[in-house]
Amino acid sequence: GAGVSQSPSNKVTEKGKDVELRCDPISGHTALYWYRQSLGQGLEFLIYFQGNSAPDKSGLPSDRFSAERTGGSVSTLTIQRTQQEDSAVYLCASSSAGGSYNEQFFGPGTRLTVL
Amino acid sequence: ELKVEQNPLFLSMQEGKNYTIYCNYSTTSDRLYWYRQDPGKSLESLFVLLSNGAVKQEGRLMASLDTKARLSTLHITAAVHDLSATYFCAALPASGTYKYIFGTGTRLKVLA
Incomplete structure (x- = not known):
């Protein structure tokens, strides 16, 4: 399994609960990205990690959203006190930033439903 | 700040026809x-x-890049139903980030 993996694939939660979404990037990829995609919409950038640099958090919609990347590999996106408008598919991608192509590879996504 | 615009947003076309999706970007990008x-x-x-x-x-897909015009195109030749999907373009700023x-995506529907 050399691709990007995400878990869970589906998450249903109640409004006000906290959720954690996980992303395992392709081994050796130094860059990791989180995006949000609402139904029928484009990709909304949330955050990206590049090596040991401070993450670019400019896309996080509120302080209820946070993400970390441990050991330069696995990343967790946490949403606190979920709201119904948080319902969306959360996509993770990784790339070997610095290479010729810098091509992003996407995971299958986590579909979050907030009731 | 780099911005990317795609058009059209929606495209419905008959099988066998040709069409082009356009992707314009606002500042220097070479990827x-x-x-x-x-x-x-x-x-x-x-x-x-x-x-x-x-x-x-x-x-049946061909993509091209004109960095001077800040334009990329995705050309579809003799469309078939299997090409029905949403197509996104994305650009990397030349600033090193x-x-x-x-782009917002183009939802393509190929009608039999």
């Missing part, structure tokens, strides 16, 4: 990407365009 997304699925990489004049082809900027 342009095209992705395909099937309903309920994630994004699949189609093409990576790295330099002015680059042209890539795969089957690895923050990809995505």
